Amino acid sequence: MWNRTYLYNFETGKSVYFHTYDYVVFGITLGLSASIGLFYAIKDRKKKSENEFLLAGRNMSVFPVALSLMSSFISAVTLLGTPAEMYRYNTMYWFIVFGFLISVILSNTIFIPVFYNLGITSVFEYVHLRFGTLVRIICCILYMIMMVIIACFLI
Known part of the structure; x- marks a missing residue:
């Protein structure tokens, strides 16, 4: 067994607060996210159509679209809940992958071509x-x- 030098609230009953470096990392993360949003808000302020806003004028390559779909599909609840599900139900949770694969294949062959050809979102x-x-x-x-x-x- 190793000797832990850090404190957890559930082990000690003590409150653990952010330190200076935690605030710095948190502030940098928020600052970067806000600056990216501000940059594109200023750069694309003349674009007003729904098509340009939601679909980026249909000019994006596959990679950023795939990243966007993945980030909207995987929520914070999924990221937080998956380890607990794996701990509770062992590897049975991996069977959900089969459902995901079926839904991706059906969406890719049925829905997305229709939506794309009709120009709807x-x-x-x-x-x-x-x-x-x-x-x-x-x-x-x-x-x-x-x-x-x-x-x-x-x-």
Whole structure:
């Protein structure tokens, strides 16, 4: 057994606070993120269309689009929860990979080509083009109701 020199709140009951270097690293991280956002806000301030904002004018290569999709797919809850799931259920958690692969393959072959060819960004735009505004509004309301019901059951 090794001798630990650091303190954990759950082991000692003492509060552990940020030190100076923690604040420096945290500040640099926030500063870099804010400066990147500010740079692109100033650089692209003349671009006002929805297509340019959501899809970058459809001029991006595969790599940044893949990174964007991956970062939106993997949430903070996933990053925090996966180690706990692996600890609790052992390697059975890896079976979720099969579901992910199936969903990626189906999305890549069914949904993305349709959305790309129609020049739309969401299912609701597709419903609007296919069925009209009233059906789109009804679908949005039903989706929100379902999400609230699911959230209530999960909490």
